[in-house]
Amino acid sequence: xxxxxxxxxxxxxxxxVRFPExxxxxxxxxxxxxxxxxxxxxxxEVDVVRHFVRLSQKNYAVDYGLYPLGSCTMxxxxxINEDAARLPGFALAHPLQPIDTVQGSLALMYELQELxxxxxxxxxxxxxxAAGAHGELTGVLIIRAYHQSRGDTKRTKILIPDSAHGTxxxxxxxxxxxxVQLPSDKRGNxxxxxxxxxxxxxxxxxxxxxxxxxxLFEENVLEVTRxxxxxxxxxxxDGANLNALLxxxxxxxxGFDILHLNLHKTFSTPHGGGxxxxxxxxxxxxxxxxxxxxxxxxxxxxxxxxxxxYGFKMPNRSIGRVKAFHGHFGMMVRAYTYILMHGAEGxxxxxxxxxxxANYLLARLRHVYHIPYDRICKHEFVAEGIxxxxxxxxxxxxxxxxxxxxxxxxxxxxxxxxxEALMIEPTETESxxxxxxxxxxxIKIAEEAHTxxxxxxxxxxxxxxxxxxxxxxxxxxxLCCWFPEKExxxx
Amino acid sequence: xxxxSDLKYTTTDEWVKVEGNxxxxxxxxxxxxxxxxxxxxxxxxxIGDEVKKGGVIATLESVKAAADVNxxxxxxxxxxxxxxxxxxxxxxxxxxxxxxxxxxxxSNPQELDTLMDATAYQKYCExxxx
Numbered sequence: 001x002x003x004x005x006x007x008x009x010x011x012x013x014x015x016x017v018r019f020p021e022x023x024x025x026x027x028x029x030x031x032x033x034x035x036x037x038x039x040x041x042x043x044x045e046v047d048v049v050r051h052f053v054r055l056s057q058k059n060y061a062v063d064y065g066l067y068p069l070g071s072c073t074m075x076x077x078x079x080i081n082e083d084a085a086r087l088p089g090f091a092l093a094h095p096l097q098p099i100d101t102v103q104g105s106l107a108l109m110y111e112l113q114e115l116x117x118x119x120x121x122x123x124x125x126x127x128x129x130a131a132g133a134h135g136e137l138t139g140v141l142i143i144r145a146y147h148q149s150r151g152d153t154k155r156t157k158i159l160i161p162d163s164a165h166g167t168x169x170x171x172x173x174x175x176x177x178x179x180v181q182l183p184s185d186k187r188g189n190x191x192x193x194x195x196x197x198x199x200x201x202x203x204x205x206x207x208x209x210x211x212x213x214x215x216l217f218e219e220n221v222l223e224v225t226r227x228x229x230x231x232x233x234x235x236x237x238d239g240a241n242l243n244a245l246l247x248x249x250x251x252x253x254x255g256f257d258i259l260h261l262n263l264h265k266t267f268s269t270p271h272g273g274g275x276x277x278x279x280x281x282x283x284x285x286x287x288x289x290x291x292x293x294x295x296x297x298x299x300x301x302x303x304x305x306x307x308x309x310y311g312f313k314m315p316n317r318s319i320g321r322v323k324a325f326h327g328h329f330g331m332m333v334r335a336y337t338y339i340l341m342h343g344a345e346g347x348x349x350x351x352x353x354x355x356x357x358a359n360y361l362l363a364r365l366r367h368v369y370h371i372p373y374d375r376i377c378k379h380e381f382v383a384e385g386i387x388x389x390x391x392x393x394x395x396x397x398x399x400x401x402x403x404x405x406x407x408x409x410x411x412x413x414x415x416x417x418x419x420e421a422l423m424i425e426p427t428e429t430e431s432x433x434x435x436x437x438x439x440x441x442x443i444k445i446a447e448e449a450h451t452x453x454x455x456x457x458x459x460x461x462x463x464x465x466x467x468x469x470x471x472x473x474x475x476x477x478x479l480c481c482w483f484p485e486k487e488x489x490x491x
Numbered sequence: 492x493x494x495x496s497d498l499k500y501t502t503t504d505e506w507v508k509v510e511g512n513x514x515x516x517x518x519x520x521x522x523x524x525x526x527x528x529x530x531x532x533x534x535x536x537x538i539g540d541e542v543k544k545g546g547v548i549a550t551l552e553s554v555k556a557a558a559d560v561n562x563x564x565x566x567x568x569x570x571x572x573x574x575x576x577x578x579x580x581x582x583x584x585x586x587x588x589x590x591x592x593x594x595x596x597x598s599n600p601q602e603l604d605t606l607m608d609a610t611a612y613q614k615y616c617e618x619x620x621x
Contacts, residue, residue, distance in 0.1 A: 166557075396555075413555040413556055414556075416556055419525075419619070419620075470528075470554040471530055471554055474530035474531070474554055
């Protein structure tokens with residue numbers, strides 16, 4: 001059953017709250033500012049609550065089931081994170097409070113910076129960026145500021161492998177750089193010859209994701225970063241896939257100069273509609289002075305009796321602010337809680353189990369789905385959602401059919417270097433039983449694709465609405481639901 | 492897969508029709524079938540612009556992906572098919588006809604020799620299918 005919109009549920013005169021008659025004189029609003037009509041839905045509190053509860057029950061979430069969305073790391077978000085974020089000292093803090101009244105919040109931010117430095121092997125961290133792509137933009141602006149600070153203005157290109165996240169080219173283009181795409185080799189690594197050929201004095205940097213979007217560790221990463229550095233460029237690391245490396249390998253040791261982290265992926269803060277995200281940026285010590293700020297720092301060292309005094313400092317050659325106030329503080333509390341709950345050993349286990357889970361699924365599926373770059377994967381892998389002997393069935397049909405089996409579909413049609421891509425990332429939080437159910441469903445769907453293809457092409461069947469018309473949705477953008485008669489009155 | 496024999500093809504799935512010194516350019520049937528339904532089209536060059544072989548001349552978006560259209564040859568843009576910005580579905584329905592994108596006055600017609608003929612392009616498409 002479909003749920004009507006709030007506008008369809010609206011009934012004239014219905015309201016949630018009745019205000020008492022004012023006990024002060026009414027003042028007239030200026031003539032030009034008064035609307036004749038305001039076409040908003042009219043509902044009682046109970047209507048609104050039931051509407052949203054019904055919608056929430058139709059929703060799919062990490063609190064409901066497996067969410068194997070490749071490169072999104074949709075892991076379960078432990079509820080203790082929420083307890084910590086709701087502590088009044090954190091939840092009620094205001095960003096404009098005098099610093100001596102929010103020392104606990106500042107201490108948490110400082111310690112989170114230190115923990116992220118340790119985990120990544122980088123020299124300094126800014127917690128400001130609001131999400132991953134925002135961190136990328138911040139990172140590329142740091143690359144630009146670095147080259148400009150040396151008077152090196154001939155660097156106009158950013159190199160990006162074809163296995164990178166789609167946001168990488170966008171972040172580079174938004175920063176005014178020309179994007180040069182690098183091909184992958186047969187093993188899914190950056191093609192070293194193509195990289196060497198592209199590296200000259202016009203290269204500002206390389207944006208590299210490791211593991212890449214094929215879920216594969218960049219086997220030549222040390223050579224790749226060396227080649228870029230020798231050409232005078234910087235190496236940006238897209239940390240979206242850091243879940244595979246936690247506690248095992250550090251981007252700082254691989255030669256990355258800049259790295260963003262997704263607290264809403266690797267560090268279990270809410271992702272997607274449950275956000276907001278948080279995309280801290282880590283850099284080498286050399287680049288620390290370019291970080292966006294202000295950054296939490298120790299203003300006065302503490303002693304055994306007195307804790308240190310924390311405060312804010314703007315880095316000397318900062319690219320400036322990239323976010324109002326200090327970023328998404330609530331997410332920092334959750335990530336900090338997650339890191340402390342796990343400890344060093346626990347974080348390493350996170351990565352080990354994430355990689356083990358992905359390889360277990362890969363082992364169960366590789367005989368049914370074609371895996372184009374088939375080697376030991378990291379936290380995710382990419383399968384082809386197409387068979388020569390099942391014509392007309394595509395990755396999209398498989399994804400839609402998975403919904404009937406009560407699973408969220410994997411990322412599809414990305415990365416572009418795999419045809420009909422299905423990008424599967426189970427994360428470490430899933431049990432063997434859940435992984436088996438998911439693999440069973442995908443194997444059953446592969447069978448259906450050959451015996452009952454219509455079942456896939458018309459899926460999903462067990463949802464409130466069937467297959468959505470994505471073309472119409474993209475072409476005809478209707479973002480509001482006005483009553484036609486109200487719209488005419490308002491006009 | 493429709494691959495007309497009188498056209499030249501690029502490895503990035505554009506086609507070229509040569510008329511004298513003019514190159515008419517569009518994307519292939521293979522490209523549109525891989526992208527699926529087009530939902531957005533935008534030119535990246537103006538009439539009179541000089542384009543370089545391999546440079547971006549337009550952007551296509553489908554429900555699956557966004558893709559650049561690259562110039563198969565270098566030269567000066569002398570015409571654009573303006574109707575495409577409204578009726579981009581022509582790229583799906585008639586990629587070699589009504590969905591032509593640009594006319595380029597070639598500055599270096601020898602570049603045509605680097606492009607594939609229909610037989611080579613057919614083989615190139617088949618290779619990518621397996």
